[in-house]
Amino acid sequence: MVREGYQPPTAGAGPRGSTHTGHEVRTQMTYICGDCGSRVSLAKDAAVACNQCMGRVLYKERTKRMVQFEAR
Amino acid sequence: MAPSKKASWTNAPDAEELEKRNTVGIHKETVTHNTSVDFPGHVPGEDEAFSLDRFRDGFSVDFHQNDPFHASFSLMGIDASLSNAFRRILISEIPTLAVENVFIEINTSVVQDEVLAHRLGLIPFKGGKEGLHNFLKWHKKPEPGEDAYKNSYDWNTVSLELNVKCTLNEDADPREDDPRKAYHNAHVYARDIVFTPTGAQEQYFAGDDAIAPVHPDILIAKMRPGQQIGLTMHMHKGIGADHAKFSPVATASYRLMPIIKITRPILGADAEKFQKCFPDGVIALDKVSAKEAAQKGSGYESHVGETKAVVADPMRDTVSRECLRHPEFEGKVKLGRRRDHFIFSIESSGQWDSDELFMESVKHMKLKCKKLEQQVMDMVR
Numbered sequence: 001m002v003r004e005g006y007q008p009p010t011a012g013a014g015p016r017g018s019t020h021t022g023h024e025v026r027t028q029m030t031y032i033c034g035d036c037g038s039r040v041s042l043a044k045d046a047a048v049a050c051n052q053c054m055g056r057v058l059y060k061e062r063t064k065r066m067v068q069f070e071a072r
Numbered sequence: 073m074a075p076s077k078k079a080s081w082t083n084a085p086d087a088e089e090l091e092k093r094n095t096v097g098i099h100k101e102t103v104t105h106n107t108s109v110d111f112p113g114h115v116p117g118e119d120e121a122f123s124l125d126r127f128r129d130g131f132s133v134d135f136h137q138n139d140p141f142h143a144s145f146s147l148m149g150i151d152a153s154l155s156n157a158f159r160r161i162l163i164s165e166i167p168t169l170a171v172e173n174v175f176i177e178i179n180t181s182v183v184q185d186e187v188l189a190h191r192l193g194l195i196p197f198k199g200g201k202e203g204l205h206n207f208l209k210w211h212k213k214p215e216p217g218e219d220a221y222k223n224s225y226d227w228n229t230v231s232l233e234l235n236v237k238c239t240l241n242e243d244a245d246p247r248e249d250d251p252r253k254a255y256h257n258a259h260v261y262a263r264d265i266v267f268t269p270t271g272a273q274e275q276y277f278a279g280d281d282a283i284a285p286v287h288p289d290i291l292i293a294k295m296r297p298g299q300q301i302g303l304t305m306h307m308h309k310g311i312g313a314d315h316a317k318f319s320p321v322a323t324a325s326y327r328l329m330p331i332i333k334i335t336r337p338i339l340g341a342d343a344e345k346f347q348k349c350f351p352d353g354v355i356a357l358d359k360v361s362a363k364e365a366a367q368k369g370s371g372y373e374s375h376v377g378e379t380k381a382v383v384a385d386p387m388r389d390t391v392s393r394e395c396l397r398h399p400e401f402e403g404k405v406k407l408g409r410r411r412d413h414f415i416f417s418i419e420s421s422g423q424w425d426s427d428e429l430f431m432e433s434v435k436h437m438k439l440k441c442k443k444l445e446q447q448v449m450d451m452v453r
């Protein structure tokens with residue numbers, strides 16, 4: 001099954017699957033505001049708050065990858 | 073020397089004896105004589121070995137109802153082992169097509185991916201019979217780690233899509249509180265599923281034969297503006313033994329024909345009370361005729377014109393045994409069930425016609441017997 005799941009980090013992992021080694025890649029992340037629902041882009045060191053309503057609860061976006069399930 | 077008188081059991085059983093053997097006794101708190109006794113060696117001097125000719129003579133079928141989604145019929149003169157085999161085959165061994173894999177691109181509705189996939193799997197689908205039964209074959213599941221689409225061809229995989237997005241309905245009254253009017257696609261129904269034919273499926277599932285949900289109004293999910301579902305589904309053939317979604321029947325069951333025997337007259341107010349002990353139509357009320365009253369020892373003497381209870385339609389009885397609870401009916405009624413009279417009820421989930429299903433179960437049974445026969449022959453060899 002190609003279900004998305006947690007992959008334990010392996011010692012000396014290459015560029016694949018690791019987000020912490022390369023600081024340059026993806027410094028910007030998009031979140032969803034828990035208060036107003038707008039999309040919030042946060043820069044690397046920005047304060048964790050919505051720039052529309054200052055709401056402090058931000059949700060992670062759903063994966064853009066396809067997820068496979070068995071209909072059982 | 074004069075020939076000695078033969079014992080009574082050496083005579084062939086009379087009709088009364090045969091009926092007694094064929095009746096399951098239903099009493100106040102017990103059920104008796106529930107196993108069949110028509111097998112070799114049970115009664116001394118009687119053969120009773122299974123023979124095809126005897127089965128053919130004693131067997132009959134009677135249809136009560138035959139609708140696409142519900143068939144009801146009686147099988148008479150058949151053993152429980154056989155009719156139970158048919159019932160079990162109906163539930164778990166006749167193949168149908170159902171959603172097996174769901175590839176979710178996006179699902180921002182409140183229904184979790186797993187739950188959504190499970191709900192989609194349970195929706196019954198219909199389609200062209202020729203394509204479903206003959207063109208479509210079994211699909212082999214890819215090994216773990218292999219590509220999910222491996223082994224998927226037009227002859228074993230049917231592809232469906234569901235793409236719906238909920239948006240605000242600008243034309244609706246701002247005070248509208250019915251979400252179905254205030255928003256577009258607030259409810260996702262089975263009819264929103266789109267069949268995408270591939271290869272030879274375009275011939276087998278064209279026009280009215282297209283793969284479509286049996287019931288278009290099945291609610292899959294509810295959404296609010298901004299939420300969205302986008303997915304593709306792969307349908308495969310399977311059997312009920314693997315997962316209930318593949319079972320072609322909503323239910324397939326049988327019950328034995330009830331017997332109600334009024335052994336002594338039930339008259340007047342008692343008759344009306346007796347009638348109320350049974351479902352509607354089981355017991356009818358009649359008048360005691362002059363002829364019956366003239367008969368000595370019938371129990372009807374000097375009751376001409378009084379109401380009496382008569383059995384009208386025992387098939388409608390649920391055998392609740394209510395009549396056995398009342399002292400006024402004690403010794404006047406006997407309840408039972410006919411051991412070789414099976415009242416089948418088959419409710420199709422929609423992919424097959426319900427009467428077609430029973431014939432298919434007979435076909436499966438035959439195939440099983442042929443396989444067993446071959447194995448027995450190999451064993452002897």
Ligand SMILES: [Zn+2]
Binds near residue numbers: 038054
């Ligand atoms: Zn906000």
